[in-house]
Structure formats: structure tokens, C-alpha cells
Amino acid sequence: MAWVNYKINNWLLITTENCLYKSGKNYILEPRITKLLAFLAQHQGIVFTRDELIENVWDGAVVSEQVVTQSIFELRKTLKKMDEDHWIITIPKRGYKLDIDVQQIYVDPNTGFKLEEFHSSHEHTNDTLIHASFPAGPMTRAFNETSKETPSVTVNNSNTIKWNHWFFDFCILTMLLITILFISWSNEKVVLPISVLNPRLIHIESPPQSADNQLSSIANIIKDSLFTSTNYISSFSTQPNAGKTLSLYVNQQHQLHIELFNNISQTIMLQKNIHIDRNNAYTVINGLLNELIQSLNYNHKSINNNLSFTNTNTLYNYLELPSAINNDGNANMHYIDSINKLIKLNPYNSYLLAKRYIAYSIMLTINNKETSMPILMNYGKALEKSITNNPLFLSSEIYNALALHNLYQGDLVESEHYLSLAALQSKQNTALGYILLGKISQLTHRTKQADEFYSMAMYLDPSKETLQLCEKLVFISQIHTSKSTPRH
Incomplete structure (x- = not known):
């Protein structure tokens, strides 16, 4: 049975030796850390919860989620020493994934190959292939010198096996290429997939x-x-x-x-x-x-x-509202005028008040000259008053607006409280929710976590508006979104 190893961003994960290897450098891992990294590499890009990792990596053994958290922590410590601590990504409230290029490598134990020979033989001389496994004492040196002058039958056999293996691989690849070209030529309808659809x-x-x-x-x-x-x-x-x-x-x-x-x-x-x-x-x-x-x-x-909405007339009027942001990316103050008229007819509709508050906050963020912070604060007070009159059903969007209002006032505890309530009302978080989590993380000196939240916001809504909110909502943020290019 072939050994399965993994090439991860130019590092070799040698599963049989529990180590990561590159250009003469190697880092020894504990067996459970090796198994964890190998599993994530085998399913690169897929998010796994702690329970799923326990089921697959620990084979369903009775261990706590803290064991998974500690193992991820120890793996990241090793990766940080290697300057590769960006491999493991935490997806909030979901789990972990390996977000880096991975290639599975199969090594046949019957060939006598060493992994170094298969991947980086140009880095080693023939001396390396026949060096002694123990420190070279006088007798050992004598044997080694003899080996250099007269190659042993074992070395010759190993070289023969090596070239036979390469020749076999070359023949297989050539036949595969000819087959693909023949199918493409004989059947024009066959289209090889370029990218995988999500x-x-x-x-x-x-x-x-x-x-x-x-x-x-x-x-x-x-x-x-x-x-x-x-x-x-x-x-x-x-x-x-x-x-x-x-x-x-x-x-x-x-x-x-x-x-x-x-x-x-x-x-x-x-x-x-x-x-x-x-x-x-x-x-x-x-x-x-x-x-x-x-x-x-x-x-x-x-x-x-x-x-x-439960009132069909209110819903129909809401559908007639213009967009808060124009196609050119500028604020549309006509939206505020229109929604204010609708709110006058429904003064305690928390959803309308939340939509107005969020829209006006976005307009304020992109520096529209017609907006002002005192008006935003008044909109926030009206929203807070409405939920005291109607506490029964609040949507996640209303909770996000309340979290944003408290963040503007510097109340991080209350802001996090409303974000947790928003999470209970929805299957998943919105781009705005992740931006707010990023802002709170920055204020509590969790910079790396903030970057992950901003990246998630850009993934959910890759637009110029989202990028502006990541950078300037509530306060100016230094963010790292070089891998996320906003699309207009």
C-alpha cells in the first residue's frame, strides 16, 4: 500500500515520520498533530467543526472540544516558527479549514525510494544516498570510502529501480495525454472543466x-x-x-x-x-x-x-423605496426622504427604523456632505425606543443596527450582546455583521481575528461599498484584504 504524503506550500508533510520538510529543514510533529494536519490537507478548503474533527481525526474517541482547540493552537505554534501561520483559517461559529495549495504525493514502499529523491534529488549528491546512518567513526569512514570507489550491488539495484520507475511513469503520462487528445479530437462536445462551481x-x-x-x-x-x-x-x-x-x-x-x-x-x-x-x-x-x-x-x-411586515400596504410602499446607494457608489439622500415619509405612517416599525439607521450610517461613512452624526444619533434613539414598545419579534437586521448604534457610543459589551442575538435569529452572519465583529476585535486588540472577520465580509459581498465599510465604518481601520478584490 502506497504511503500518502502531502506537499503543502513547498513543504513536505511526511506522515510516516511525523515531520514537515523543506530544503534541509524539518520540524517534528506529534502524531496527533500530524494526523490533524494530514486530514485538513486531504480535504483542503473544507470547513470542519470541532465535532467533525473529533470524529475523523480522533476516530470518535471521547475527547472534549478543548483537545481540538489545543491541537490547533500547537499546530499554529509550529507553523509560526516556519513563517507559515496563515495556513489554518478559523471560520467563526463554524470551524477550521486549511487554506493553502496542497498536492497529494504517493510513494511506493516497494521501490526503495526516499522522499527526498522523489521530490528534490537535485539538492543531494550521490554521497548523500549512501551515507552511513550512524556517526562516522574510523571503521565507518573506511566502509564509506570503499563504497564511493566501488558502488555496491544494492546501490546499483536501487538506481535501476529508480530509472525503471521514472520510465514507467513517463509511459503512463504519455498514454494518458494521447488518450485525452484523441477524445478531444474525436468528440467536440467533450469540454474539460476549467473551474469547480460552488x-x-x-x-x-x-x-x-x-x-x-x-x-x-x-x-x-x-x-x-x-x-x-x-x-x-x-x-x-x-x-x-x-x-x-x-x-x-x-x-x-x-x-x-x-x-x-x-x-x-x-x-x-x-x-x-x-x-x-x-x-x-x-x-x-x-x-x-x-x-x-x-x-x-x-x-x-x-x-x-x-x-x-404584516401590513401589506406598508410592504408595498417599502418596495417602492429607491436604493440607498446609487450605481456610481454615491449616497442617495432621496432614500432617506422616502423612508422618513413611510416611518411617519409607521412610527414604531422597528424594521424600517433599523433600515434607515443602517443606510444613514453607510452614507455617513462614505462622507456624504448632507449627512451628520447628530442626525444618526437621533435615528438610533428612535430605534431603541421602538424595541421597548415592540419587544416580541426582532429580526437579525434590527439587532445589527442596535449593535452598530452601541458601537458608535463605545459600548462594546452591549454591541456584542446584540450581535449574539442576531446570530440566534439567522442561519448565518451577514457582511455587516462580520464588519462589526471586526471593529470590536480591533478595539479589543485582536488584530488577526479582525482581519479574518473583514475577509469574511469581503467574501460574502465583494464590493467597493463593503471595502469602504471595513476601512471607515465608526473608525478608520488598517485592514489586509489584498487577496479580496472588490468587484463592481
């Missing part, structure tokens, strides 16, 4: 924000609902590796056309034409969200409370 990533296609206020609002409601009720990641930014595409547009019959397309299986998962008016807005949109979530979760369980 089945959990959804690209939402809709017209520009200014083209249709109602369509843009429905698209945003769908995006928020997917974060709240599913584990799918949805984004308006172009996602070339998105496993699914959700298209929204108004057809010639003035109906809203919605299509959920699976890019992996090339099939339509959901297709509907719906008509929305002032009388049916709540029923139609809530029904649409139910069907969409059921299609994505592949079940028939009905989901309730998708919408933060």
Missing part, C-alpha cells in the same frame, strides 16, 4: 438599482431571506464559480419573472411569473420566499416569518 454560492441577476425600485427591493428582500433561512451565500456581484443563478426581471405582461437555475446540473429549479399589487404584496412575496427556500433546501417544509 453549489452554495448564488449569483442574483437583476437590473441596475435605478431601473426599477420595486424589482431592486424584492431582490434585496430575497438576499436577506437567504442569509436568514438557509446556508446559501447570495451576492449581486458577478460570481464566475456560482453554482446557481437567480434571475429577476419584468416580462412583457408586466409580471415579475423569477428563475432559479442550477449551473451544475444545467436544470431549472424554480420558475414563476407573479403579479404584485398593493392588495396582494405580502401574500405573493411571502409565498415566493417559501418556494425559493424549499427549492434550495430540497424539502417541503414551510418557512414562516420571512417578512418583517
Whole structure:
């Protein structure tokens, strides 16, 4: 049975010797640390919870989660000595993953190969191949000198096996290449995959924000609902590796056309034409969200409370609101004027107050001259007053707005409290939630953790607006997002 080793960012993880090797340097690992790193390398890029690691690395043994945490800590200590402490990524509230290039390497024990010969033979001379395993005393040196002058039969056999192995590999690779070229030539329909599609990533296609206020609002409601009720990641930014595409547009019959397309299986998962008016807005949109979530979760369980509105007239007016940020990235103060009119009709609607507070805070962050901090503070007070009057049902977006309001006031404990409540109301965190966690981490001197939160925000919403919020929301932050390029 072949030995399985791993090439990780130019380091060799030699599983049989419990060490990491590169260019004469090696670091010895404990067997459990070796097994942990090998498992993460075998499943590179996949996030594993502590329970899953216990099940797979510790073979389901009865150990506490603290054992996993301690093992990750010890592994990171070793990686830090190697200047490779960026390998292991912590995904908050989910687990850990290995985020670096990995190549599996199989070594046949019957060939007599050494791993150094297979990967970096140019770094060793023939003397290295036949050196003594023990310190060279007089008798040992004599044997070694004799070996240099007259190569032994064992060395010759090893060299013969080595070249036979290389020749066999060369023949196999040549035959494989010829087969691929022949199939490509004989069947033009065969297309080799260029990139792997992410089945959990959804690209939402809709017209520009200014083209249709109602369509843009429905698209945003769908995006928020997917974060709240599913584990799918949805984004308006172009996602070339998105496993699914959700298209929204108004057809010639003035109906809203919605299509959920699976890019992996090339099939339509959901297709509907719906008509929305002032009388049916709540029923139609809530029904649409139910069907969409059921299609994505592949079940028939009905989901309730998708919408933060119970008044269909209020919902219809909300759909008519313009976008808070224009296509050029500038603040749209007309949004504030419009939502203020709607709030006058619904003064204690916490969701509307939260939307206004978050929108105005974003406008303040991108330095719009028409905004001011005192107005933002007044909006925050109105939001706090509304939840004392309506404490029964609060969405995660309302809790995020309250967390942001407390962060502006410097109350980190209360801000973290509201973020924890937001996490209880939603399947996953939003980009804004991760930005707030990053800001709190910076204020509590957890810089590396803050960078991870900002990176997660950029992954969920790779836009210029998200980058600006990471850098300037509440206070100026020095962030490291060189690997995340905002897409417009």
C-alpha cells in the first residue's frame, strides 16, 4: 500500500515520520498533530467543526472540544516558527479549514525510494544516498570510502529501480495525454472543466438599482431571506464559480419573472411569473420566499416569518423605496426622504427604523456632505425606543443596527450582546455583521481575528461599498484584504 504524503506550500508533510520538510529543514510533529494536519490537507478548503474533527481525526474517541482547540493552537505554534501561520483559517461559529495549495504525493514502499529523491534529488549528491546512518567513526569512514570507489550491488539495484520507475511513469503520462487528445479530437462536445462551481454560492441577476425600485427591493428582500433561512451565500456581484443563478426581471405582461437555475446540473429549479399589487404584496412575496427556500433546501417544509411586515400596504410602499446607494457608489439622500415619509405612517416599525439607521450610517461613512452624526444619533434613539414598545419579534437586521448604534457610543459589551442575538435569529452572519465583529476585535486588540472577520465580509459581498465599510465604518481601520478584490 502506497504511503500518502502531502506537499503543502513547498513543504513536505511526511506522515510516516511525523515531520514537515523543506530544503534541509524539518520540524517534528506529534502524531496527533500530524494526523490533524494530514486530514485538513486531504480535504483542503473544507470547513470542519470541532465535532467533525473529533470524529475523523480522533476516530470518535471521547475527547472534549478543548483537545481540538489545543491541537490547533500547537499546530499554529509550529507553523509560526516556519513563517507559515496563515495556513489554518478559523471560520467563526463554524470551524477550521486549511487554506493553502496542497498536492497529494504517493510513494511506493516497494521501490526503495526516499522522499527526498522523489521530490528534490537535485539538492543531494550521490554521497548523500549512501551515507552511513550512524556517526562516522574510523571503521565507518573506511566502509564509506570503499563504497564511493566501488558502488555496491544494492546501490546499483536501487538506481535501476529508480530509472525503471521514472520510465514507467513517463509511459503512463504519455498514454494518458494521447488518450485525452484523441477524445478531444474525436468528440467536440467533450469540454474539460476549467473551474469547480460552488453549489452554495448564488449569483442574483437583476437590473441596475435605478431601473426599477420595486424589482431592486424584492431582490434585496430575497438576499436577506437567504442569509436568514438557509446556508446559501447570495451576492449581486458577478460570481464566475456560482453554482446557481437567480434571475429577476419584468416580462412583457408586466409580471415579475423569477428563475432559479442550477449551473451544475444545467436544470431549472424554480420558475414563476407573479403579479404584485398593493392588495396582494405580502401574500405573493411571502409565498415566493417559501418556494425559493424549499427549492434550495430540497424539502417541503414551510418557512414562516420571512417578512418583517404584516401590513401589506406598508410592504408595498417599502418596495417602492429607491436604493440607498446609487450605481456610481454615491449616497442617495432621496432614500432617506422616502423612508422618513413611510416611518411617519409607521412610527414604531422597528424594521424600517433599523433600515434607515443602517443606510444613514453607510452614507455617513462614505462622507456624504448632507449627512451628520447628530442626525444618526437621533435615528438610533428612535430605534431603541421602538424595541421597548415592540419587544416580541426582532429580526437579525434590527439587532445589527442596535449593535452598530452601541458601537458608535463605545459600548462594546452591549454591541456584542446584540450581535449574539442576531446570530440566534439567522442561519448565518451577514457582511455587516462580520464588519462589526471586526471593529470590536480591533478595539479589543485582536488584530488577526479582525482581519479574518473583514475577509469574511469581503467574501460574502465583494464590493467597493463593503471595502469602504471595513476601512471607515465608526473608525478608520488598517485592514489586509489584498487577496479580496472588490468587484463592481
